[in-house]
Amino acid sequence: MISTLFIFLSLIVIFPAWLLAAPTAIVGARLIDGNGKKPRSGITILIENDRIVSVGNKVKVPKNTKIIDARNKFVVPGxxxxxxxxxxxxxxxxxxxxxxxxxxxxxxxxxxxxxxxxxxxxxxxxxxxxxxxxxxxxxxxxxxxxxxxxxxxxxxxxxxxxxxxxxxxxxxxxxxxxxxxxxxxxxxxxxxxxxxxxxxxxxxxxxxxxxxxxxxxxxxxxxxxxxxxxxxxxxxxxxxxxxxxxxxxxxxxxxxxxxxxxxxxxxxxxxxxxxxxxxxxxxxxxxxxxxxxxxxxxxxxxxxxxxxxxxxxxxxxxxxxxxxxxxxxxxxxxxxxxxxxxxxxxxxxxxxxxxxxxxxxxxxxxxxxxxxxxxxxxxxxxxxxxxxxxxxxxxxxxxxxxxxxxxxxxDLVTDKPDFGTIEAGKKADILVLDADPVKDIGNLAKIKLVIKNGNVFERSEFVNERPSGYESQ
Structure with missing residues (x-):
């Protein structure tokens, strides 16, 4: 029975899309980096594969980069x-x-x-x-x-x-x-x-x-x-x-x-x-x-x-x-x-x-x-x-x-995690929000984009999604 279960669970493995992805740049964001620092405006975050490679006001964006316009948006770590x-x-x-x-x-x-x-x-x-x-x-x-x-x-x-x-x-x-x-x-x-x-x-x-x-x-x-x-x-x-x-x-x-x-x-x-x-x-x-x-x-x-x-x-x-x-x-x-x-x-x-x-x-x-x-x-x-x-x-x-x-x-996983903050070298786990969570924590639910290991999703893709066979539940 256990071997059957393992075979079934193995079906959820999906080839990492970020291995073939072009760079992505989040441009013009108001950044809340997870370290508790004061939010910064006009920030560009450059992502290559599954990592953040650069964060700042003067980031050089390579050609053929996918641009996410984040003006009037707020960016926090996943x-x-x-x-x-x-x-x-x-x-x-x-x-x-x-x-x-x-x-x-x-x-x-x-x-x-x-x-x-x-x-x-x-x-x-x-x-x-x-x-x-x-x-x-x-x-x-x-x-x-x-x-x-x-x-x-x-x-x-x-x-x-x-x-x-x-x-x-x-x-x-x-x-x-x-x-x-x-x-x-x-x-x-x-x-x-x-x-x-x-x-x-x-x-x-x-x-x-x-x-x-x-x-x-x-x-x-x-x-x-x-x-x-x-x-x-x-x-x-x-x-x-x-x-x-x-x-x-x-x-x-x-x-x-x-x-x-x-x-x-x-x-x-x-x-x-x-x-x-x-x-x-x-x-x-x-x-x-x-x-x-x-x-x-x-x-x-x-x-x-x-x-x-x-x-x-x-x-x-x-x-x-x-x-x-x-x-x-x-x-x-x-x-x-x-x-x-x-x-x-x-x-x-x-x-x-x-x-x-x-x-x-x-x-x-x-x-x-x-x-x-x-x-x-x-x-x-x-x-x-x-x-x-x-x-x-x-x-x-x-x-x-x-x-x-x-x-x-x-920090509960390891003393030096490669996730949890928006910094160069960290995993590209990022939320793009429509409103400021520092003013109202409820605004953390106003998610426009979810970026996981560099993969970009509209949150609407997941809303009201139903599993197969849910009608019988």
Missing amino acids: LVDAHVHVMGDGSYIDNMVSDNPKVREAMERIIRQAPYQLSRYLCAGVTRALDIGAPNVMFKLRDDSRNNPRSPTIYTSGLMVSTLPSIYNITMPHDMPIAYLSRTSEQALNAIESLIPYRPDFIKFQLIAWDDGLDPNMPPDELLKVQKGLIEKYSPAISTGITATHRRGMKALVHAMELATHKAVAKLGADAIMHGVFDLPVDQELINILKQKSVTYVPTISVADRMEQVMNYPPHLDFLPIEKECASVGTLNSFKDVPKGSKNPVPFDLKIARQNLKALSDAGVKIAMGTDSGNFGVLAGASVHKEMLEMVNAGMSPMQVIVSATKNAA
Whole structure:
């Protein structure tokens, strides 16, 4: 079955069009380069093959160059979503457990429709995405994305290294697990060794201050004691895993959602924490640890908000226009299946999450934008626009959010990424916008052109696109 799946996924490989392309010049643009610098006007960006070769006011444009007139337009780097799950499209599925046929059917559909699923990211201006936890078949999809101009470039961890049995016990189609259960140092080392042949781009860890069978309604003081005990019990495994990851030259991206687990994993050497703090206000101790150890904070506010919107009947989803344009009919219709009377079993404190993001950003902690897309209501690709709006509403400036969604997110893959900013030598991942995103972050959705590895697309090509066989969804 796995070999059949690999053969199918190989069909999405498309010959790189940029190998035969003439140079392209974006002329007259107002440039927002992703570094946080003041925007510059009248800029020319010269692209050859898949790279930016020159940026400035006096760029010499060769003959036979394709000209993109960007006067009165705004140019930003392609967006980078630092937390996605490509194997999910954001649809609602009742009872999300591994033996539910609906779960397997949904995953099989996404695999069958891989080219369409991946193009949803370009529809929203997302040219790179970090898949943080997936069955190891994701490595094949990642490799194919490198030669598919209608796909974002995917980076992935493959299976997660998790301390929670219920995560370990979830299986996807073809009996593919999504995590290695790693509660001891030996288990963590074995998990990493099992991943190495796939060439992961980073390793995803989960330090879960929870255990199967616990009562989510226990008194707060008792809950904090339980969390402390679980953190002490499983920290050695995570510490060993992070050390082994760094020894291999990779970054350790860690799931944590509570104040206590954030402090623990930051002390253990996490390079980034892939969720915000949702339970308590952040304190100076956490701020100091994150800054001293250069830990990046990925708030993922929108996933908590959308889970609240979906799970508390009746659903009251506030999808943005770009989300509706890029989503499939099947995904949008799935929310009609939310059972009457349903309640979110694990409510998040969104007010605290927003206040925490503001406090950490003001303190100078490095922030990267990530959505946790693939979860209920967090749509593939376009959910970045919901997340960026949340970040501005929490108190970050539009320019800070742009940097978080480009340069800072790119830095999670490697210390010297060749993408994420508009500079000579970087990959030609560029968005041409009709309005100024520095004045209004919502203008990042007003995309005229998407340029991916030098390939130029009108965003309208992706709008309301439908996968084959969608009528039956």
